[in-house]
Amino acid sequence: MDTPHRPSASACPPVATSTSSAPAAASGKPRTHARCFALLTDFGLDDPYVGQLKGVLHRLAPTVPVIDISHGVPPHRVETAAFFLAASHPHFPAGAIFICVVDPGVGTPRGLVSMESGGQVMLAPDNGLLHLAAEARPDAVLRRLDPARLPDSQSATFHGRDTLAPLAARLAGGESLAAFGDPVLPTDLARPAWAVPRRESDGVHAAVLHVDRFGNVVLNLSLREWDWLAACRLHLPDGTLIDIARAATYADIPAGRTGLVAGSQGYLELAADKASAAERHWLHPGAEVLLEDCR
Amino acid sequence: MDTPHRPSASACPPVATSTSSAPAAASGKPRTHARCFALLTDFGLDDPYVGQLKGVLHRLAPTVPVIDISHGVPPHRVETAAFFLAASHPHFPAGAIFICVVDPGVGTPRGLVSMESGGQVMLAPDNGLLHLAAEARPDAVLRRLDPARLPDSQSATFHGRDTLAPLAARLAGGESLAAFGDPVLPTDLARPAWAVPRRESDGVHAAVLHVDRFGNVVLNLSLREWDWLAACRLHLPDGTLIDIARAATYADIPAGRTGLVAGSQGYLELAADKASAAERHWLHPGAEVLLEDCR
Amino acid sequence: MDTPHRPSASACPPVATSTSSAPAAASGKPRTHARCFALLTDFGLDDPYVGQLKGVLHRLAPTVPVIDISHGVPPHRVETAAFFLAASHPHFPAGAIFICVVDPGVGTPRGLVSMESGGQVMLAPDNGLLHLAAEARPDAVLRRLDPARLPDSQSATFHGRDTLAPLAARLAGGESLAAFGDPVLPTDLARPAWAVPRRESDGVHAAVLHVDRFGNVVLNLSLREWDWLAACRLHLPDGTLIDIARAATYADIPAGRTGLVAGSQGYLELAADKASAAERHWLHPGAEVLLEDCR
Numbered sequence: 001m002d003t004p005h006r007p008s009a010s011a012c013p014p015v016a017t018s019t020s021s022a023p024a025a026a027s028g029k030p031r032t033h034a035r036c037f038a039l040l041t042d043f044g045l046d047d048p049y050v051g052q053l054k055g056v057l058h059r060l061a062p063t064v065p066v067i068d069i070s071h072g073v074p075p076h077r078v079e080t081a082a083f084f085l086a087a088s089h090p091h092f093p094a095g096a097i098f099i100c101v102v103d104p105g106v107g108t109p110r111g112l113v114s115m116e117s118g119g120q121v122m123l124a125p126d127n128g129l130l131h132l133a134a135e136a137r138p139d140a141v142l143r144r145l146d147p148a149r150l151p152d153s154q155s156a157t158f159h160g161r162d163t164l165a166p167l168a169a170r171l172a173g174g175e176s177l178a179a180f181g182d183p184v185l186p187t188d189l190a191r192p193a194w195a196v197p198r199r200e201s202d203g204v205h206a207a208v209l210h211v212d213r214f215g216n217v218v219l220n221l222s223l224r225e226w227d228w229l230a231a232c233r234l235h236l237p238d239g240t241l242i243d244i245a246r247a248a249t250y251a252d253i254p255a256g257r258t259g260l261v262a263g264s265q266g267y268l269e270l271a272a273d274k275a276s277a278a279e280r281h282w283l284h285p286g287a288e289v290l291l292e293d294c295r
Numbered sequence: 296m297d298t299p300h301r302p303s304a305s306a307c308p309p310v311a312t313s314t315s316s317a318p319a320a321a322s323g324k325p326r327t328h329a330r331c332f333a334l335l336t337d338f339g340l341d342d343p344y345v346g347q348l349k350g351v352l353h354r355l356a357p358t359v360p361v362i363d364i365s366h367g368v369p370p371h372r373v374e375t376a377a378f379f380l381a382a383s384h385p386h387f388p389a390g391a392i393f394i395c396v397v398d399p400g401v402g403t404p405r406g407l408v409s410m411e412s413g414g415q416v417m418l419a420p421d422n423g424l425l426h427l428a429a430e431a432r433p434d435a436v437l438r439r440l441d442p443a444r445l446p447d448s449q450s451a452t453f454h455g456r457d458t459l460a461p462l463a464a465r466l467a468g469g470e471s472l473a474a475f476g477d478p479v480l481p482t483d484l485a486r487p488a489w490a491v492p493r494r495e496s497d498g499v500h501a502a503v504l505h506v507d508r509f510g511n512v513v514l515n516l517s518l519r520e521w522d523w524l525a526a527c528r529l530h531l532p533d534g535t536l537i538d539i540a541r542a543a544t545y546a547d548i549p550a551g552r553t554g555l556v557a558g559s560q561g562y563l564e565l566a567a568d569k570a571s572a573a574e575r576h577w578l579h580p581g582a583e584v585l586l587e588d589c590r
Numbered sequence: 591m592d593t594p595h596r597p598s599a600s601a602c603p604p605v606a607t608s609t610s611s612a613p614a615a616a617s618g619k620p621r622t623h624a625r626c627f628a629l630l631t632d633f634g635l636d637d638p639y640v641g642q643l644k645g646v647l648h649r650l651a652p653t654v655p656v657i658d659i660s661h662g663v664p665p666h667r668v669e670t671a672a673f674f675l676a677a678s679h680p681h682f683p684a685g686a687i688f689i690c691v692v693d694p695g696v697g698t699p700r701g702l703v704s705m706e707s708g709g710q711v712m713l714a715p716d717n718g719l720l721h722l723a724a725e726a727r728p729d730a731v732l733r734r735l736d737p738a739r740l741p742d743s744q745s746a747t748f749h750g751r752d753t754l755a756p757l758a759a760r761l762a763g764g765e766s767l768a769a770f771g772d773p774v775l776p777t778d779l780a781r782p783a784w785a786v787p788r789r790e791s792d793g794v795h796a797a798v799l800h801v802d803r804f805g806n807v808v809l810n811l812s813l814r815e816w817d818w819l820a821a822c823r824l825h826l827p828d829g830t831l832i833d834i835a836r837a838a839t840y841a842d843i844p845a846g847r848t849g850l851v852a853g854s855q856g857y858l859e860l861a862a863d864k865a866s867a868a869e870r871h872w873l874h875p876g877a878e879v880l881l882e883d884c885r
Binding site: 339341343350351354370371399453 | 626628635655658659662682683686800802803804855
Binding site: 044046047048049051055056058059062104158161162 | 329331333335340360362363364365366367368379382383386387388391505507508509559560569
């Protein structure tokens with residue numbers, strides 16, 4: 001596993017988590033972890049929204065460090081945020097509290113949900129943002145948070161700053177998520193179309209989760225399930241058809257070709273060497289591709 | 296009030312501030328606060344300027360945390376910075392030292408000014424950047440800083456790094472602003488045209504302070520003074536005329552219409568639901584609109 | 591010198607460095623410094639790559655603060671990164687560990703190199719990224735790192751997260767660079783064309799290292815060597831010829847003219863007052879200019 005306990009010598013206050021673990025259960029006391037906040041939003045960094053969220057966190061939990069995953073999720077692109085969270089959380093310490101705010105329906109009464117796993121806590125709207133992370137952690141505890149038990153909202157329009165940040169600070173201070181919501185099943189949460197690739201008679205229908213700065217195209221094909229895929233015929237949204245094969249690194253893709261790489265992010269990527277696969281094939285988050293004759 | 300004292304258990308060194316407060320005066324000793332630096336500039340994040348400013352702060356005050364409000368203020372747009380500061384500082388802890396650098400005249404002998412209020416300290420050029428924050432805090436102590444008493448400048452072109460950062464570090468280390476400048480009246484500071492909406496016979500002339508990532512248009516109409524405004528006829532810079540009404544949230548604005556929202560930032564905003572009010576009406580920071588028949 | 595020892599009262603753990611210093615040698619024990627990590631990449635801030643790198647650093651070295659120099663280096667522009675590092679490191683504390691990842695050949699077996707000077711440590715690919723910093727520090731110890739001795743790489747495609755971050759954490763924890771690689775001479779490292787201006791019979795051929803947010807054009811003419819330059823005739827890539835002269839600040843450049851400024855970054859810059867010298871003359875990183883009749 002990628003998230004060992006942090007060493008005990010730490011600047012952060014250790015805090016009890018409500019998830020049980022075998023060693024902790026054996027010793028009869030809850031496992032404790034040093035805390036940090038990890039932020040994931042579509043706020044961008046030009047507006048003062050992220051700064052205000054951090055101001056509140058620092059005011060309420062001044063000793064807990066804050067780390068940005070990204071604030072550059074394209075506005076309202078939940079699938080990209082879900083991918084960022086699933087790809088990033090294994091690199092963070094146990095004890096991390098993830099505050100995720102990407103929501104086309106902000107300001108409306110959409111519910112908040114939480115996930116606890118391996119000492120980490122994730123807070124997000126119930127719009128599928130937790131799906132890819134939860135899928136990889138069958139042991140995770142999922143909860144639907146009860147608006148009546150959440151910190152007061154001063155503002156109908158900025159839940160991240162006024163509800164999620166104070167909630168996260170209270171969790172970092174030792175309160176349990178059990179005080180804010182009851183467990184639900186994974187099937188109780190929102191599950192958008194991009195959450196799972198569809199196997200049909202004509203092949204596998206996959207969705208684009210993200211296009212990165214270098215033009216690499218991340219598909220919703222996790223290495224956990226799809227690492228066996230060596231080659232296929234790919235139907236692109238513009239009607240063209242190309243043969244693609246796996247390459248060990250970006251540099252191993254022949255010039256002018258598009259390859260399939262097991263990138264560093266845990267999902268299969270369409271990529272080109274020193275070129276943008278996304279621009280070459282007009283791909284963007286939300287697009288669908290069909291993989292035929294997978295082998 | 297939104298900025299209570301931080302709890303005493305903190306990683307930051309408590310520091311005396313020169314502003315007096317009733318409880319502190321009663322107990323006969325100065326109030327102390329845990330310190331943090333909050334940064335607000337138009338430097339962007341691509342160049343190394345923000346990193347160098349943080350390097351200096353960390354070299355001179357290694358235990359004081361640094362929080363970014365924004366470095367994405369449009370170049371030289373003082374009204375946007377003034378709005379960011381006014382909207383953000385209430386969410387930061389007492390003890391925060393705000394370093395604000397947005398200045399069309401950098402490198403010229405424009406003066407620096409400071410504001411102290413509620414345990415917070417703000418440092419900025421005398422170009423109106425402090426105006427909106429000062430307006431909301433009639434108890435604030437304003438000072439004009441004396442160049443002869445400021446830390447040496449190694450460079451004629453980077454005051455933020457070479458003068459403001461060392462000054463902020465000395466304040467965090469316990470020095471008083473009184474050592475660097477004498478008090479002035481609010482009317483002694485620069486007061487640009489966008490600072491106050493103008494009421495004239497034809498209506499209220501308001502200015503655009505900011506257009507956010509989602510296309511919401513922030514006007515210089517603070518909720519403190521303008522929350523009563525329910526509807527009006529709006530004259531746009533391109534000559535068109537629209538009727539607008541208040542909406543409780545962005546989602547409550549009828550499709551295709553532009554509404555007036557008491558946003559999360561303390562000012563009235565022109566907004567549209569899942570659309571950019573700024574693009575629809577060609578609005579940008581610095582533009583003026585006329586509100587007729589306000590009711 | 592610009593990087594004094596940090597005061598001993600610090601949140602960061604003091605750590606031995608392998609560079610010797612006169613006072614330390616005299617007292618017979620290694621010099622210790624408080625640590626921080628400084629990051630310089632071309633990853634951008636939209637993707638989750640920087641967040642993952644920070645997650646790993648925080649997991650392995652939770653008490654060491656992290657400061658961003660920039661993640662906005664244009665993709666694969668090594669000269670810009672080299673300039674950012676040379677211009678920034680003097681403002682950081684002794685004890686800073688710089689993690690630099692800008693590499694057109696990532697994923698290929700290019701070597702990693704290190705530099706130790708004044709208590710600071712720099713880690714980078716061997717592509718010239720350290721050149722400008724090393725040039726200014728003839729006392730620096732340079733090493734070629736041995737892949738066989740570096741932390742395991744989980745991924746062929748993300749060396750920054752999987753190799754450099756764990757290495758930096760081990761250095762912050764007290765391990766010596768001598769355990770990871772042997773010293774080499776400056777002439778053993780890659781030295782690209784932009785590293786040194788060429789003096790030829792027709793004048794001085796200089797390269798553009800960077801264009802900043804305000805359109806200022808940084809040339810590879812360090813003030814250390816070129817501060818005497820008062821005026822010259824400049825041949826631009828588009829064939830035009832202009833006379834340029836030094837100005838003390840950007841505001842001192844006559845309107846409509848392009849001037850030469852000893853900017854705050856330690857290198858000569860082509861600049862205009864409230865205008866973009868880069869746009870005016872179609873200059874960009876990698877472009878070359880010829881300075882004739884320098885005086």
